[in-house]
Amino acid sequence: MPSATSSFEGKGWFNAALFRKNMTRFWPIWAVYAAVLFFTLPMEIILAAGRGYVRADLLDQVESHVYGAISNTVFVGVIFGLMAGMALFSYLMNNRSTGMLHALPIRREGLFLTNWLSGLAFFLVPDLAIALITLCAQAVAGAAMPGLVAWWFLAQTAVSMFFFCLAVFCAMFTGHILALPAFYGIVNILAYGIGTLMDTALATLLIGFNGGRFSSSVLVRWFTPPYQLMHLLEYTTSYTPYDDQMVSVATRGFDNGTPAAAIAYCVVVGAVLTALALEVYRRRQLERAGDLVTVGWVRPVFQYGLGVCGGMTLGTVLYMNFFDRLGTWAFIFLTAVCAVIFAFAGRMLLKKTLRVFADGWKGCAVLAVCLLVLLGGARMDLFGYQKWTPRADQVVTVNLRGAYSVPNDGGRYADYDITDPEAVAQVVAIHAGLVEHLDAMEREEAARWNGDERYDSEGYQIKTVNTLRLSYLMADGRLVERLYNYVPITAEALTDPNSYASRLQALINRPEMVKSAYLGRWSLREAMDAGTAEAVGGYLNNTDDDGRYLENDLTAAQARTLWTAFQEDLEAGRIGRRYLLDDRDREANCYYTDITLSLAWPAVGQDGTRSTGSSDVTFTIQTTSTSTLKALEELGLRDRLLARGAEASGGVETVLAERAPTR
Template sequence: MRSKTSYFNPTLFKKNLARFWPLWGGASFIGALFPLYLLALLIHEGRPLLDNRLEATSLYYDALIYAVPAVSLVYGALCALAVWGWLYNTRSVGMYHSLPITRKGLFATSLLSGLSMMLIPYAVTGALTILVSLAAGVFEPVGLLVTILGVLGDTFFYFATATLVVFVTGNPFAFAAFYFIFHFLAAFAEWLVSRLMTAFYFGVEAAYGGVVEFLSPTMYLTRMLSVYTEHEELLMPDGWIDRGRILSVTLVNGWLIAVYALAGAVLLAAAWALYRRRRSESAGEVVAVGWMKPIFRYGVAFCAAIAGGSLLYTLFCRDIFQTGTTASTVPMAVCMAVAGVLGYYIASMLLAKSLQVFRGSAKGVLGTAVAAVAVCCLIAADPWGVEAWVPEAGELESVTARLYGIHGGPAVATLEDPAGIQKILDAQAAVIAERDALERIWGSGLHRSTAQLHLTFRLKEGRSSAVYRYYDIPVSDGEQPEALRVLAALAADPAFQESSIFGDVTVQGRKNLREARLTGGYVDSLYNPETQSYEGLDLTLEQAGTLEEAVRRDIQAGNFGRTIFLVSGEEYDQAAYNLHIQLNYALELQDSGPNWDSYVQNETISIRLSTYCTETLKALEDLGVLNEGRKLLTHAEQHALESREAGVPFEGDYDPYSFPRSGSAVYPGDAYVYPGEEVDAALLH
């Protein structure tokens, strides 16, 4: 009679579940706490916790997006170690392989054991959640089915990746390291390269773009999956549009879970191929697969070259060899070569489990050093044109520019129209064109202050989400860069200032804004000559509306933003007022949470004035805000007054970002008068 070959051993399956019941039992207990908590709330409140079934679906999807990947990442590794841990001990390997079970039987049985241990806690949590949903009357089968399928896909993928890593390594410590490296190496490598590019490229700031983030599934799923909830719109008697009941709930990009599940099947096949050829003697080794050892050795060397090289350069070379804001190629290449060689020997020691790894390593060390230098020189040469990149206006959805002047600022604006975007791009091009001259000023150490241009490019759909550029422009006592003049023109541009001042109460500044209503205002830092103190004044809705219109006229005339890039501190202090106009708004916003509700939020914008803002100053006088008892003081006039009252000469620098103080209290060393400066006595008294 022919014997049958079994690919599944029920005895071993039951043994695995019985041995590791604290693992899946403890996970089940923790998972059950959430539905039990909801049940306790339901009993305590005596009413449904959610308004309808679709709200429950939204909660299911939120858990699938944020909780399931993170939990499966950690719990999958624990379950894989539980069922495959015997591979890391030579005696256990010999015992298991002496059992009357084929390798196929061991693989299939352990695989099903691990998947069962992963699914049991989800099944317990899901069953209790269904019971609570039924009790609350919010059970929704479609959303529940989608969530179950998503949980199955995530569970299978994460356990498959853990199983593959099990057969790559030979001890549990290496498994833990390799497993998390497997899931996050791509994102970490991209971040390392971006940091190195930042060191070499003028204006390029390190920013993780997520180009290869799909190779880091936990990060990618959390970012790409989302919940879209459509609500019924209700017109309220006061004219506001409110959100009614939920009409539909959709899991956006849910198909990605199925893609990762298919990838998990491929990884599982690779794990079986490795197990078929795995040597029993590999237990205890860091890397159990022979052909993967060079990959491990040179992979560690590569990461060490970039990360360690950058660290060595910062500690020992930057202050000595670097003359500008960008790194010097030769010192960086040497540091990367040294760090790469150290990483090569560290990896060799881990593989050999010995410190005697120097004999016969000359070729590997030389290759590592040459590769590190080549990578450094390649990135420094910038063959991709990253540093000189100026996008076309048609490529961009929007640009956010932040201008930090020598004395004033910041001014922040987000522009979406092509004409406005092009003005910002012209300013960027002007800065890049003077790159070498600006670096020479930085290297000479003659600059006395700095202006800054920070850009955030939002590319159109189908491209990377955002690109960042940060430019520092040194300002010396000599001839000023042409880029400074271009930035000054941009700062006073009407479209730029409109967005900078009113951006928080417009749709361009707040994508979830439905309506903005002016409700009033306030004017502070009005000087009272009689009491010699500062006071504020509340504005009526009519007064606030008049000032808002005047501010917009000044914006269109190019009167705002003219003080930001003034080079002379004396000129700035004579032009900039201490006065701040605050305009208050009530904003109806749409919630970005799972229920997409609308709500009202108060917002206040603060507007700084200068002597150039003629329309606004005239409106303040016409409204009676400015009169004989309430005066405006520029920074120069204020400090002349304080110096006169305190009798203390100024010995430091004035901070243009500080707010004026109420009352007549003056701190020693804080008041000053410019040489030759005269203050209008009629203004002060």
């Protein structure tokens, strides 16, 4: 007969003897906790004070240690919160100790409160002691920061108690001491894990799905405590440049205001977890001690949750490593089969026997059918996700990334924010063309075609696979993303002006796109507009006749001359021509020589601090870049170009003497 679950009729709400017993019996936990905190905060300050820093550097070191300690509260809290929870509520995992303690004249609420307060003492007393020692160490060093230390004390106590409350909450649902850390770890990462599984499954089943949509969402972060707390306690350090006295000042600040948000999260969520844990404890059946799951309605949740999560994880691993060539239906079948296996395993753990097929096959069969329907429906795109394209007049901005092109210089990777209506319409037309060739993209992903298919008999590239990511900011405020990892680009498609490949090559060769590719940094663009960006050095590189890499340094004067020439060619559209294939046209237009220029310009930060901005610009010399070629001639560097052809008077025509290695 199940035991009664109501509270004991005794009037005790707190047991001082049990509290003292907890403090003395489990002293290694709070003692080690205090030792860890001592060596991570006050000891670091004491050591810094003994290194003979000047006052400014000492203050910087002390502040750095306290900020680091605040950020590290999560790592300490995760470990010691679990240890305290396991120790103080371990009596619920053993029939003998459970019966003994619940025979005492104290209510269940009293047992719970006494152990909970014991956990509070485990953390509050050491935290307070370490805070006082830290203040004393700072005062002796002449670098007192009481406000920052107070934030550390509040954050450390709140975070440690939060994870202790989470461990207690998990302890109420299990009667097995070894299951507690497993449940605790699962609860900590459950939301992120489910988000990752959803991302992986949908990225496998839907062409164009961006794999990080769920796992990186704000909702998942809020329900993943370590993730959320590390986010709230993250800080950054910025340095002002050296002044005339060669002093650099570090400024630190929390990225999300103050630790108050993290403390509030811990207090509110920790209070909710504590209340729920107490309610479950009041209704707990004591004879469940030793069971993996002690709450009746949680048992099927555990069984089928393990089936779904384990099935999707193992199914994904098997598919990606062994069966990916069989197509996405193989992934769906593997996931369903693995889910059934894990569901039976979960039932075996709950029943403590291997004989679970006779009474468990129906539920497992329903689970398999549900997964087949859900994943199969996604695979068949019942909701039209893959076929969706926006209307150009509904798009405010589109960001285009990927579209790798040759030559392999600073303009190889596209990352454009496009607002021009004509260019937006061109992007939408490219997207529509991709949607019409979903089958081709799926074949390319599954085929892993042989590299020999990329080139023709003369060694020119005729086929490749590209990557394209589109992020639309819609007029209604939505952000819609599509990611295509296997976009086929063929020489035949590039001859058709209406193909997505031809449209894409035309798009990345728009003058504003070429400029953005080479001068992508906003600070550099602003410096160029202001005329303050100056070349301070650089180098010219190519290969010799034996294929060896050569690098020729440029003086500041040479770099300035070439920078001026490059800007002239860029404005005139004579340099930066992009090619999606390393084909005959690319061979005819591009030298196998790159120039890298190091640029610098004065910059002013938001706080008024002055610094020097810097960046490198790398570009391949092309036969059409007349200003750059003329500058090389004037500088006496024309002979350093990789000699691959001759120039005809009727225009620039390069006749290759031999095939150079592609960059």
